Amino acid sequence: MGRALVLSGAFLLVLIISWLFFLAVGIEPLAAYKIVGEEIFLTKYGWQDLLVKMTPLMFTGLAVALAAQMRQWNIGAEGQFHMGTFAMTWVALHFDGKLPDGMLIVLMLIMAIIGGGLWGSIPGYLKARFGVNEIITSLLLNYVAAAWIDHLLFGAWRDPGSNNFPITREFSTAAQLPNFGNTSIHAGLIIAFIFVLIVAWILWKTQLGFKIRLTGDNPDAARYAGVNIRTLTILVFAASGAIAGLAGFSEVAGIHYRLQQNISIGYGYTGIIVAWLARNHPLGVIFSAFFMSIIFVSAEVLQIEYGLPISMVYLYQGIILFTVLGTEIFTEYRLRITRFLL
Amino acid sequence: MEFFIQILIAAVVMGTPLLFATLGGVISERAGVINLGMEGLMLVGALVAFVVMLNTENYFYAVAAAALASGLVSIIHGVVCLMLRASQIASGLALTFFGTGLSGLFGDKLMGETVEPLSRIPIPGLHAIPVLGPVLFNHDVLVYFSYVCVGLSWWLLYKTRLGLNIRSMGEAPEVCDSLGLSVMAYRFFAVIAGGMLIGIGGAYFPLALTPFWVDGITGGRGWIAVALVIFAFWDPVKALGGAYLFGLALALELRLQILGIDISPYFLKMLPFVLTILVLTLVTIRNNRRGIQVMPAALGKVFFRGEKH
Numbered sequence: 001m002g003r004a005l006v007l008s009g010a011f012l013l014v015l016i017i018s019w020l021f022f023l024a025v026g027i028e029p030l031a032a033y034k035i036v037g038e039e040i041f042l043t044k045y046g047w048q049d050l051l052v053k054m055t056p057l058m059f060t061g062l063a064v065a066l067a068a069q070m071r072q073w074n075i076g077a078e079g080q081f082h083m084g085t086f087a088m089t090w091v092a093l094h095f096d097g098k099l100p101d102g103m104l105i106v107l108m109l110i111m112a113i114i115g116g117g118l119w120g121s122i123p124g125y126l127k128a129r130f131g132v133n134e135i136i137t138s139l140l141l142n143y144v145a146a147a148w149i150d151h152l153l154f155g156a157w158r159d160p161g162s163n164n165f166p167i168t169r170e171f172s173t174a175a176q177l178p179n180f181g182n183t184s185i186h187a188g189l190i191i192a193f194i195f196v197l198i199v200a201w202i203l204w205k206t207q208l209g210f211k212i213r214l215t216g217d218n219p220d221a222a223r224y225a226g227v228n229i230r231t232l233t234i235l236v237f238a239a240s241g242a243i244a245g246l247a248g249f250s251e252v253a254g255i256h257y258r259l260q261q262n263i264s265i266g267y268g269y270t271g272i273i274v275a276w277l278a279r280n281h282p283l284g285v286i287f288s289a290f291f292m293s294i295i296f297v298s299a300e301v302l303q304i305e306y307g308l309p310i311s312m313v314y315l316y317q318g319i320i321l322f323t324v325l326g327t328e329i330f331t332e333y334r335l336r337i338t339r340f341l342l
Numbered sequence: 343m344e345f346f347i348q349i350l351i352a353a354v355v356m357g358t359p360l361l362f363a364t365l366g367g368v369i370s371e372r373a374g375v376i377n378l379g380m381e382g383l384m385l386v387g388a389l390v391a392f393v394v395m396l397n398t399e400n401y402f403y404a405v406a407a408a409a410l411a412s413g414l415v416s417i418i419h420g421v422v423c424l425m426l427r428a429s430q431i432a433s434g435l436a437l438t439f440f441g442t443g444l445s446g447l448f449g450d451k452l453m454g455e456t457v458e459p460l461s462r463i464p465i466p467g468l469h470a471i472p473v474l475g476p477v478l479f480n481h482d483v484l485v486y487f488s489y490v491c492v493g494l495s496w497w498l499l500y501k502t503r504l505g506l507n508i509r510s511m512g513e514a515p516e517v518c519d520s521l522g523l524s525v526m527a528y529r530f531f532a533v534i535a536g537g538m539l540i541g542i543g544g545a546y547f548p549l550a551l552t553p554f555w556v557d558g559i560t561g562g563r564g565w566i567a568v569a570l571v572i573f574a575f576w577d578p579v580k581a582l583g584g585a586y587l588f589g590l591a592l593a594l595e596l597r598l599q600i601l602g603i604d605i606s607p608y609f610l611k612m613l614p615f616v617l618t619i620l621v622l623t624l625v626t627i628r629n630n631r632r633g634i635q636v637m638p639a640a641l642g643k644v645f646f647r648g649e650k651h
Contacts, residue, residue: 132622133569143612314440315442326426
């Protein structure tokens with residue numbers, strides 16, 4: 001209940017700040033709201049787009065939430081996303097037509113898990129073995145991964161028939177996820193739901209999950225109970241990275257059918273907010289991913305209608321996160337206002 | 343030799359925004375407040391500096407406005423994590439989102455605009471010293487100002503009562519509180535002062551490094567600065583060395599290509615980030631081995647007044 005109130009408040013703040021911004025750039029605010037509302041909720045494409053944008057956010061939110069259950073910050077989902085797309089594209093480009101039907105896409109999925117997982121295990125290993133701050137290392141690796149993708153797209157993997165655009169050739173249909181009927185919604189959404197359930201099951205129904213949550217709540221108690229925290233840290237980071245890698249898989253195999261730049265428009269970073277809004281609960285991720293998807297699609301509508309830049313999404317995300325953080329004190333503690341400040 | 347000196351000059355230039363940001367981070371973290379919003383604050387500083395420069399063509403106004411704007415934005419960080427006691431890490435990330443969005447949104451119309459970059463002013467006498475002269479004393483005003491800031495930060499933190507109090511806030515806020523010092527006020531001061539320095543670091547990008555506007559102009563340097571604060575052991579003077587070391591890595595990125603060495607430019611782009619991870623790991627290992635605790639003891643901890651510790 002408290003959370004719903006806070007989210008509505010955050011949403012209101014976004015509307016107010018947008019109002020001011022629209023006025024500043026000479027857009028009629030009410031007209032803009034009307035267009036955005038209609039485009040998203042009253043058209044078929046709006047609903048489709050909400051579910052399409054929600055898919056990668058579910059993966060990345062789940063990835064961040066899983067690590068956060070152990071009180072570890074994985075803010076490298078963006079890079080793990082990219083390394084997932086790298087690994088799966090390698091398979092799609094090299095094994096196309098050489099595998100029996102259905103095998104190719106499965107192999108791509110596995111490779112995305114491995115690519116993202118290995119990339120995610122780097123900050124995990126450094127944290128577990130040497131105690132290196134995982135926030136900084138996981139974040140810095142995002143830039144390394146992005147440069148690696150650029151290296152491939154501007155080099156070996158560039159499609160010769162692309163007029164020098166940094167894109168690979170289009171994958172064959174065997175490397176594409178099926179869509180639902182005539183919509184743009186693809187099977188990635190189902191995979192996302194499956195992984196949400198898997199993670200929830202692991203966290204609350206298995207010993208491994210108990211160890212993860214125990215270590216998060218009280219590392220000392222976990223150590224005395226015989227939990228190998230080092231191994232667990234690496235494992236959780238690898239799993240977290242693997243899920244983020246799946247976001248890349250679902251975007252490339254479900255929408256673009258090729259590797260290109262800007263496949264992630266900040267989905268990895270948004271995963272942090274999705275997880276925070278869900279209080280790191282896998283099932284909550286479903287709802288917060290949907291909520292953040294509304295923000296993404298709104299920004300997209302504004303981009304198409306008014307030519308506003310898509311980076312607006314980041315501003316909204318900052319405002320939402322600040323609002324949620326700022327009100328947490330009111331929802332988590334019972335305050336006596338008398339000694340509140342200073 | 344000539345090439346070598348050129349690289350060192352470039353290292354100082356590339357290291358300057360890192361230096362400003364690291365100093366800002368040091369001041370804030372010495373008071374016990376982590377600022378992960380450096381990238382966002384630098385972007386705000388860069389944007390404001392560029393806009394003011396376009397309109398006034400006055401470097402002083404541009405830098406002052408950048409410092410002011412970043413200081414104002416860091417007030418949000420202060421309110422959220424000091425007054426409302428939220429997680430400093432999450433609040434810092436929100437700050438990065440906020441700054442990235444702000445600069446992207448308002449910078450969109452500025453793409454392609456250019457400003458006149460700061461010109462070099464050799465310091466009379468000093469610039470004639472071999473090697474050191476051209477490397478350190480033939481730069482623009484902001485580089486000299488960064489030297490001054492290093493000295494000022496050091497003097498402030500170690501030689502003044504204010505600095506002693508700031509450092510104490512990062513070590514034992516409950517003791518300071520019992521002595522009648524306002525933890526809130528000192529930490530706020532450090533967050534805002536730090537934010538202003540970080541903003542000046544951002545301003546250096548459009549005013550000197552890339553005198554035109556590109557989206558995400560700071561390119562992740564704010565995050566390198568976050569790591570540099572640790573690398574510099576929370577010390578303003580060591581921040582100088584750290585910033586120039588990473589400036590060197592960034593300078594190599596540009597110069598190796600000119601030399602005709604056949605490395606993919608994208609690998610060179612990775613270099614500073616990989617180096618940061620490597621150095622951070624080595625520093626952490628070293629600290630673990632020697633068992634020294636250089637990190638401010640209360641860093642990142644929420645301070646609840648009147649609670650037993």
